[in-house]
Amino acid sequence: MTSSAGSLTSSRSLSYVALFAALMAVFGLIPKIDLPFGVPITLQSLGVMLAGCLLGPRRGFCAVALFLLAVALGLPLLPGGRGGLGVFVGPTAGFLFGWMFGAFACGLLMRRMARLSGAALWAGAFAAALVGGILVVYAFGIAGLSWVAHMSLTQATMAMLVFIPGDLVKCALCALLVQTVMRGMPGWRLDRD
Amino acid sequence: MRSLYSSQSTWLHALPAWLKLASLSVGGTLLVLMNRPLPLAVVFGVVLLCFASLGPPAWRRARMLLGMAVAGALIVGFHVALGSTLLGVVSALRLASAALLALMLTLSTRFDDLLAVLEAVLHPLQRLGVPTERLALGLGLMLRFAENFHAQWQRLDDAYRVRAGHGGGFRLLAPLTIRTLQTAERVADALAARLGR
């Protein structure tokens, strides 16, 4: 149920936030390789982009935060079966925090492009996913990595560059899914707060 | 809601929820901090023994761990190919241990009890305006949806298979997203009818 202003009822809000948190949890269970730095570049960043683009900045942020809360409580929802408070002090902790703000950024940008459709919507969603899912996330991640692993920012950035192509594919996939959802669910609003 | 909780009792069922949750938290953190194959192998052995000691209820659910076993094998294989076998073994052992611990927690602890522990832990934050009840409900819903994804994927795959003669794979990602959003709407409605908001 929505009011005319496009705001959701409390139950709808909670349900959607929980759904995208669950999506991230499920993405984490799909096996991925643990690389030398233990960096979890996985489908989970796709979950971040989707949460931001489809739910808007506030709820996207909450979805990722809820997921991270579950991880903090000890559920092994990060790839490699990792969980617990320990992951928040490891070298990849920056990425975890980056996910929250990345979703927020995706949502902020997507809101501007809510009225697009077709190929323009795809492009807009791709751009939103790129800025939020890659730029913002990596900013936090690289900062965290260089701080914890005692690397210079340049070194950290170089180390992460190899994952960019994979993430670009995820941005494209996210854009495609946003397009599909808008086609398949006519009432869905992309301009929520 | 389909869940992993087992109504048949094991010795773990008798332990209080907070103790199990704390152990999982500590255990999970320790696993992350451990880096050498031999200690990890020992830990894995101990965990496996504990799991086996739970009896038939646990063995029945061991099927769930098949996916994890495959993942472990893949990880090791990848690292062997890269020449970093040790890293692969370490990762696989960590994954297996953590999965077993989590499964032991889930099948022996009532959801409601887990939520109660959470609320108790988060209670002090309530003064700061953190809506702890809502968080608890949100976590519950999250787990419920996560379990549900697999069932929905299965149904979509069956429908696709019957018409196409082979599995759907990534093509199902889009209809799955829509299907899960619709489920979330219905669950939200049912919740709203009971909560009044």
Next chain:
Amino acid sequence: MPDDGLRLEDVTLVRGTRRVFEGLTLHLTERRIGLVGDNGAGKSSLFRLLCGLDRPEAGRVRVHGLDTVSERRQLPRHIGLMFQNPDDQIVFPTVAEELAFSLTAQGAARAAARAQAKDFLAQRGLADWAGRAVGELSQGQRQQVCLLALQICSPRTLLLDEPFASLDLPSQARLSAQLAATAQQVVVSTHQLDTVRDFERVLWLADGQVRADGPGPAVCAAYADDVRARAEASPPHHGMPHA
């Protein structure tokens, strides 16, 4: 205004671009009410209005004196809705937790709610269900859990949206018996006319309007006749190549 029953006063409901109801006025006080009609006639929409899930564009909806828009928070105490699919409705993994949630959602303390849930089950001879995982129950049993979760708060009115749809015959019979035994007001929307034929009042909805409204046997017969007539009137091989 007397604090009785379910009232719709000149209600207009718009969903998306469709005007579902226009100027609908109803007063439902009978203990057993049936709701029949084609899919899309507005049966589910009517239920959603009564629970406060949708708000009317115009007019008012009142449930036992409470306005469904302004006093929505208090509605769950007075009216419950059972959805078609129990899997969409059940939130918690075990039966006792699910029942206890109905109580905690209204503000009861967790421990007290749990105890009350167990007592409730014991009273109905279902004490062994308390700890059972919902995932192990059959479809009919899960639906029973939904019903119990609604009844534990003893709302004055129960709305059931096509409850017989996916039940086997024994489960249908059991549900019918449970509904007959309860003291609450029950409104059932269904395609199985036999289950509502002996209700005091049955409403036949078509395109958002009340086609017929009266004692069960008469309205059910009228609806069944209408369906038969429509089926005979439309060409039998419409759209298919002639054999």
